Amino acid sequence: MKTSLFGFFFMFFSVLSAFCGGNMELVNTQEIDLDTIVDVKISYSSENVSLFMGTTDKLIIKEYMSENNNAYYARITKSGNMVNIENGRWPFRPFFNTFNRRLEVYLPLSYRNTISIKTSSGKIESSAELFCSNINIENSSGGIIINAIIADTVNIKTSSGSIYSKKINGNVDIISNSGSIVFGDINGNVIAEASSGRIELSLVAGSVNAKTTSGSISCAVAEKAGNILLSSSSGNVTLNIPRSFVFNFSSRTSSGSLRTPFSDKLFSPVNDRNITQGVIGSNNDSENIPTVNIRTSSGSIKIDWI
Numbered sequence: 001m002k003t004s005l006f007g008f009f010f011m012f013f014s015v016l017s018a019f020c021g022g023n024m025e026l027v028n029t030q031e032i033d034l035d036t037i038v039d040v041k042i043s044y045s046s047e048n049v050s051l052f053m054g055t056t057d058k059l060i061i062k063e064y065m066s067e068n069n070n071a072y073y074a075r076i077t078k079s080g081n082m083v084n085i086e087n088g089r090w091p092f093r094p095f096f097n098t099f100n101r102r103l104e105v106y107l108p109l110s111y112r113n114t115i116s117i118k119t120s121s122g123k124i125e126s127s128a129e130l131f132c133s134n135i136n137i138e139n140s141s142g143g144i145i146i147n148a149i150i151a152d153t154v155n156i157k158t159s160s161g162s163i164y165s166k167k168i169n170g171n172v173d174i175i176s177n178s179g180s181i182v183f184g185d186i187n188g189n190v191i192a193e194a195s196s197g198r199i200e201l202s203l204v205a206g207s208v209n210a211k212t213t214s215g216s217i218s219c220a221v222a223e224k225a226g227n228i229l230l231s232s233s234s235g236n237v238t239l240n241i242p243r244s245f246v247f248n249f250s251s252r253t254s255s256g257s258l259r260t261p262f263s264d265k266l267f268s269p270v271n272d273r274n275i276t277q278g279v280i281g282s283n284n285d286s287e288n289i290p291t292v293n294i295r296t297s298s299g300s301i302k303i304d305w306i
Contacts, residue, residue, distance in 0.1 A: 051126035054106035246281030256300035
């Protein structure tokens with residue numbers, strides 16, 4: 001009886017998988033002319049999205065699905081200077097719905113306006129070097145992995161998931177409510193915020209404002225860096241800076257130690273021994289040099305020369 005029952009369920013799920021699951025195949029390709037468009041919005045629900053740099057001046061989307069049906073294709077609408085691209089409907093199957101879909105987006109070569117890509121539940125990734133004036137990437141539940149972006153402004157946000165990138169050339173605003181933020185080289189100003197997760201910035205040539213509620217911060221800056229503000233409510237902060245960098249230094253830690261290679265330049269105000277201050281390096285105009293301000297509520301601060 002058990003063998004017969006097992007055989008029945010095996011056959012049932014095999015037929016079901018063949019009907020509404022299985023491997024995904026390319027079923028829909030759309031090329032979109034952006035001559036008069038200044039704002040492109042791409043919004044999907046539970047799909048993985050892969051970004052590529054295209055070879056033409058058109059925006060191209062490719063949809064891969066485990067079941068081919070026109071009703072599941074992307075819905076594209078234009079209104080004035082904006083185009084919206086949204087996922088088509090999902091098949092309604094209350095039980096055992098194994099329908100799958102993923103999206104490939106090819107950015108146009110000459111487009112120099114705004115592109116926004118959002119998914120509710122799925123991974124957003126790119127192994128290419130992306131060129132765009134303004135790019136917004138948002139994921140409600142899933143990781144974001146981007147190799148490189150060259151843009152004026154880059155906004156990346158995830159509610160639950162980590163954010164990784166090797167290289168950003170432009171000003172960056174990054175938010176992860178639950179997950180780590182790990183970036184390589186950034187040639188621009190950085191705002192990074194993680195509610196629960198570490199922040200790691202390998203090398204920044206610009207100003208830095210990084211904050212985490214629960215997690216550590218590790219940051220390295222180039223010689224031409226601007227103001228640096230690092231704040232962790234619960235976690236250690238590590239900063240690596242060039243020996244030639246001249247700056248006004250201030251730190252405060254309620255519970256933790258401070259280690260620097262310039263301790264002889266520092267002092268603490270008489271009225272608050274948790275604060276440490278000093279001017280590091282030699283400059284005739286100390287009022288116009290960058291500031292380095294580090295705050296921890298529960299964690300140590302460590303600074304080293306590069």
